[in-house]
Amino acid sequence: MLRAINTVGYVGLLRPAPGTWGSLVAVLLGWAIEHWLGFLPLLVATLAVTALGFWSIRAQLGDSSDDPSEIVIDEVAGQWVALLFPAFGFWSRGLSMGVDLHMVWPGPVAAFICFRLFDIWKPWLVGRADRRHDAAGVMLDDLWAGLFAGLLTIVLAALYHIVFLGLI
Template sequence: MSATNDNGPERCTPPDDLQGLDRLALEVARVWYAGRSPVAPGTVGSAVAALLAPWMFLPLPLGWRVTALLALFCGGAWAAGRAARLLGRCDPGSVVIDEVAGQWTAMLPFATLSPLGVLAAFVLFRVFDIIKPGPVGASESWFAGGPGIMIDDVVAGVCAAAVLAVLSWLGLPV
């Protein structure tokens, strides 16, 4: 399965009787209901991640944030890959676990962020994720399957984090 982005209408919907690991993978990949948004599910997934970060991610010490992101990447790659197979798409639009990983990557270097900083991280991540400049777009071809679905969002998060770090270094409140 190619890692190319495929955000058109999903070819199929999974059967209603999915059970076990298939059901779990699909729910995790969609971040439960966020990926089912009829409008901009990726943005909704990113917004959920940005809203939860000040309580679930940022309070952790840096080492734990890195560990959490690694676990999220691995678990997300498994869930995204399995969901892609179930949905018959390379990169289904309803799979938004990659947006959570990318959004939290954008916030990784910061122990705290002001509400403006959270908003800036959200906007910067979405810009890099949607436009896919340079390494973000190139990263889409690095891996196939679940890791391929996840990696471009992580690279977009790294780019957003770099811009946020520069803004902070310049003395702007983040």
């Protein structure tokens, strides 16, 4: 059961780049949650998967310093953190990311790309968490990557609106 949870229904077994597959599934699931249920359910789902990830990774790894690439529940948590930023932007304006697909796809796509960049590059706090070499570090590096990706997504959205639309 732990393996099914930590691999997110065995998505983590896909090759190559199981982290990217996990992130792709996460952004699609998160986008669907936000589209059909709203921002607040996405926030609750993010908190729930984060708590589940901390528990399940610790239960599977124990005191091991391994970070098996097949574990992708951390990618789901981090990707959803990144996705919360554009989702909040739409929600605060009374909109959903799924209302008008030709206008809203850049938010989730930017969150996905930015998250993968921070997760692979591992700058600053992301790398520090990754170097913990424990179960908590497995989750924390992706949560930091999600936070930084979310912030960068909002900066990119602001730049887009200023430069191309002359708005804010």
